Amino acid sequence: MSSFYLLETDIEPGGCRGGSRSVANILDEIKEELADYNDFYVLIWYGLDIELSTIIDGVKVSTIDLLPYITVMVDGFVPEVEDEETGEMKEIHDFEHLVLSFNDKAELIGYDLDREQERGIYGDSGLGPKLFEQELDTKMSIDWDKMPIPPLKGNVVLKDGTATYFVKGQKCSYDYGSDYL
8 A cells, every 4th residue: 555645626516516636745746736726716606625635555544624724815806895884885995905714614714705695796896706707816825834734654656656545445546646527
């Protein structure tokens, strides 16, 4: 059996289903892959699941939900807030950028998407449509230093090899690299 890092993304149910798996023998390869991530609509609007597992000698010893460690900076979006006195929506013009993150239950912090849907903002002015059209300058950072990621040991999978482990008695094998489902 081999030791490796397994990055898995998953989105379901609904109109946007999909996922990916990436196998790596060094954490920096996983970091590089996520540094290139740019589908913020799926991440924020649909709630993409992103997990990093550490497999040691074919046994999954750790799985970390990465969402609580992710921060997304959105520039170019002017959110609206409800005026407490009049109940009318007004734009915040002195707004520099929107900072989005997730709590430990993978719930979005920093913007109320449900409120946006309730107000019927689906046209050009909502965050969701602007993320979908990739109209905003959006960047993601991940706080890797706060994650308790176990180091690999044992027989580390080779770059041209196959990573194998068992889940509930079922053998799972993946080729080294990325596989989009």
